[in-house]
Amino acid sequence: MSLPSTPLRLAAAVVVLLLAILLPFVVTGGAAKNLVVLALLFAVVASNWDLTLGYAGIFNFAHVAFFGIAGYVSAIATIYFGLPVWLDIALAVAVVAVLAGVTAALALRLRGIYVALVTFAFVQLCVALIISQKWLTGGAVGLVGVPDLALFGHRLSPSGPDYLILAELLLIASTVFLRFLVRSDFGLSIVALRDNEAYAVARGISATRQRVLAMVASSLFTAAAGAVYAHYLIVASPDVFSFSLTTLILSMVLLGGGATIYGPIMAAIALTVVTEQLAGFGVVRFMIIAVLIVLTLRFLPGGLWSLGERLTVLRRNSKQGIGA
Template structure:
């Protein structure tokens, strides 16, 4: 089957994924200090959350402002399962992903027939409800104090605390790779095409036999699993859980990554997670000016290229190819 116009053939995209993640795997050879690896680990985590948000927001057209609550559910599910239930950290990592999927299924029910601002209100209210439940169960969750000394991941006898964050780097990279492959396979499938069809013309798609309820449930559930796993990994890496993960500050950062990268791309959100995370660290010396400078950069990019960084790269690549094709030969 020939690819759709403008779509990269799957073998070429797969090769690009392999090369891209192979290059990322070589970064520890150039970055020997633990701090640089920490910045990249956080970029990987943000990349997972932002790219999965792009699935529901960009491809599905569902204004799910409760997406970050799925990340927070992963954080607390991991903490409760490992610290209170004594479950193996690796099993808790996967179980946290399924806990987020279950939460996504629950929030899907009240938004099946809603549109626009009403979906935003319901999903935002869901996030606030989850946070209030966590605060009210302080004997289990620690309330406003959060949970501390959460068990970390282990690999045999290897000491992951004293290896300069090398093991955590590769686990986070593997998580990002698995999430990206899953998302790209999904959006390129017939299921992905039906999700986009509902976004672009809901009435026509429904008239052609596509179930709105089923597709919306699949979209939110699919975007939840790796988001929950990322939250669990974040808890294992930081060894604490706090209700700050439900706050507007983190939500604004992740949403900025989705919009700056360019919606309906997956890759754009991942690229933006690297750019914003690294840029924020570079601007650390500017103190309170840092968020204002970052916001200004985002505004400028969005004004010049409304399609985000992904659109900027496509435009640059297209210009380079035209330059090559028009260059005199001989």
Template sequence: MGRTVDRFAALSLLLLVLPLFAPLFISDSYTLHFIWKILFWAALASAWNLAGGYAGQFSLGHAAFFGIGAYTSVLLYLKLGISPWIGMLVGGALAAGFALLIGALTLRLRGAFFALATIAFAEVLRIAVVNMRDLTGGAEGLSIPFAPGLGNMMFSGRAGSVVLVAALLLAIAVVTFIVERSRLGYALAALKEDEEAAEALGVDTIRVKLISIALSAFVSALGGTAYAFYILLIEPSTVLSIGMSVEMALMAIIGGMGTVLGPAIGALLIVPLSEYLRAEFAGSFQGLYLLVYGAILILMVMFMPNGLMSVVRDPRGTLRRLTLRRRTERGRKGDA
């Protein structure tokens, strides 16, 4: 069983290497942008998964760490001329610092209370950014002048950006793979299963939670820099929105929390679906995609609580469980 799991994880990482070569076979600008979006959201969902999926810390304020990464690297670039490659590390360290501070204050909270605390933090940060107009540009945000060059993390075509975000996704997946098989990973598994039992076994649950959320915040901030220097515009209503936090969590949940490949599978389903719905119903039903998101999430919780990864890993077992569930429900209706 252990060898099977290791082989599956290795195959997952191999699949995530493939997007690095996409620009060799695809030259269409729109197609490359579409691939970039899938890889970008897969990276963000994977970053969220380090805390939400493995540690069970259901954060709905992860956009705060994403926004810290974006604003830090952009401000360092615009004000001081510091390369975004350095700025992204500074932003990641700053986000991890905030995560440790917020975590120390809130990680004793559980369930919905922790989620509400993370939402409050993200909202406070958004309001602060809006009001610091001289530094952050306020609600209008900051625009980045286009200056192609590897040192500026800007590319004349989309191919370079696709390779960059694919490399980011692969790096996060490798970190996840290492964490999953480390002592920290076993502690996270015990914590997620039963926190009180984990404490009884000697697991320092507070320390483990802090490490997981700091690591998650760091890589989320890296995604913020990649986004900023691709879009060339950041504004608080986008990079610090609760909608961004929810989409990160949604993709990880639908794909399969606590797995290496799950968030990428979630992004592969949700991004094309949202693009289609937004294009198809842009004029008449602008919020329809949110309704569809909600319906998908409800169905996943009801029929596949472990996400789409349960189907990928064990299609026969999933089919048996669904069939058994259907028979049980029919039996209950017959008894009634």
């Protein structure tokens, strides 16, 4: 896989940084701001799912459950136990990391489709527990009244740019963390296990340990995004565990391109915006999005991110042809 040259990567980083700085000043409308915040939070979830699905090759359907559980942990900690906001986010991340480790340790004893079935069953178990424990979780209605986040006495306002900036910072921190992780020896080890497990194990890599660690690592920023999501919407709802949201975020990973990180981020922003723009079509919009995804995967099997790589290769080949 060809990578852009260092000057191009630096230029792209500068452009992204400028866009991040300007975004809170450009997006001022309430509806547009809400859409951007949701898109950025979903981008965090999708890119972290890519760590297990794309890089590690783990068919893990519990990922969206980690997002939802974090929201409920934050809501319960603040509403019932009076835990200070921000501290409840740290608690949510810790709880979800433990759950991710336990789920991975149990599910990864299996292989292939059975891992997907066990993790999907975990999601359904979470939904059943949340709906049945109405006294604690609010049941099917959800837990309403999650307080806004506050920093140094300043309460983050949903109507201002506060949550948008927070979502931006969360996405940037998550992306830096993921890039560091996939380029490390750990990242190389999970890719080796994905591509040739027998050879990787023969070279001394522990398959179970590395995959469990990948699941835990992918849950950290996902949990942080889930907690912020609950504070932003002031409600923790069982709708987060719905099959529609799971398929939407999975579509972001597949459409953007597995094992790329940046691809799912691009697709998350694009799909969130497109879904909102097609809201007037009702349920038909899901059919339209499905057709777009199928066409993209048909002509770009590597996802949207592979389009940039193809253009880079074509440009390089054309230069070599001119030089020849």
